[in-house]
Amino acid sequence: MWLTWREATERALYGEGGFYLRERPSGHFRTSPSASPVFAEALLCALTKVDTALGSPPVLDLVDIGAGEGGLSAAMLALAPEVLRARLRVTAVDLAPRPEELAEEIAWAPAVPYGVSGLVVANEWLDNVPVDVVEQTARGPRLVLVDERGAERLGPAPSADDLAWLARWWPVGPVGARAEIGRPRDQAWAAVIGAMSRGLAIAIDYAHSAGERPARGTLMGYRDGTAVPPVPDGLCDITAHVALDACAEAGRRAGAVSTRLTGQREALLALGVTGARPPIEQARTDPRAYLRALARASQEAELIDPGGLGGFGWLSQWR
Incomplete structure (x- = not known):
């Protein structure tokens, strides 16, 4: 079919x-939260800043979208000081069943609750919001159709709304060029902003921007930690990079009052993640502390490496 x-x-x-209702994501790919607890610490720093900006309300929301196994939510909750933890209302959002080992204090939901006041984090979520693929032909863009084995053929023209999105955000190049229609991601992100009453929403994903879109798109598959052909048979993850600039505009239309687009390196540096190595003198005066600091510096360096995890894009919007 x-x-x-x-x-x-x-x-x-x-x-x-x-795939996502059956598999544990940690068995298939490495993410920033699973790479190091430093990532949760940095986002806890962001949450603290949000709390201060909101005047330390009696209830402060932390919402983790695309929570997977709930690791990020659990780590941030565990790291939070008691005075903050007592006010935290943590919600992990995912379509998969609730993990049995997840802390009882963390609510599990299939969608973002309405009226969120606090911090919303969507780490590698938008790239798993499915999108259509188009290929340029002599008669204009045509939808790419696929069967369960991954074989492809060209289909009809995209809808008028999708053609308008392509014209604005990803003009398709010469015959044979491809593009991914990010309109469903715009709608998904706008729904997140619309569900908030006040606070900060952060989307973190591999991304591209206008003028730098890949000529053949970014559709990829992952299984067991390895990139594989994107075959829609349910046996692998299927992902595509995100047009975060288009999502940002959708967020503004949904009520965001400020927007910041950065890379993960820049964002984490602002949250105190530097990758700085400890002074070598400490190896003589306190070798155990030196080794701990060195291990942390290595973890921080991985998170901000622009050729790896540091290459993620961050979209931050206040409502």
Whole structure:
């Protein structure tokens, strides 16, 4: 059966027996939260800044979208000082079943609750919001259709709304060039901003921006820690990089009052993650502390390495 890439990905990832309803993400790819607890510490710093900006309300929300196994939510909750933890209302958002080992204080929900006041974090979520793929032909862009084995053929023209999105955000190049229609991601992010009453929302993903879109798109598959062909058979993750600039505009239309687009390196540096090595003299005066500091510096360096995890894009918007 031939489906658009959006339809096929939706079925493969979230349909009955789909990849994300069956598999633990940690078994297939490395993320910033799983790489080091330093990432949770940095986001806890961001949460503290949000708390101060909101005047330390009696209830402060922390919402983790695309929570997976709930590791980021759990780590931030565990690291929070008691005075903050007592006011925290933590919600992990995911379509997968609730992990049995997750702390009782963390609510589990299929969607962002309405009226959030605090910090919303969507780490590698938008890249798993399925999108359609188009290819340029002599008659204009055509949807790429795919079957369960990954074979492709060209289908009809995209809808008028999708053609308008392409014209604004990803003009398709010469014949043979491809693009991914990010409109579903714009809508998903706008819904996040719309669900907030006040606070900060952060989307973290591999991204690209206008004028620098990949000529053949970014559709990829992952399984067991390895990049594989994107086959929508439910046996691998299917992902595509995110047009965060388009999501930012959708967030503004949904009510965001300020926007910041940065790379993860810049964002984490601002939150105190520097990767600085401890002074060598400490190796003589306190060798154990030196080794601990050296290990932390290595973890920080991985998180801000522009050729790795530091290459993620960060979209931060206040409501």
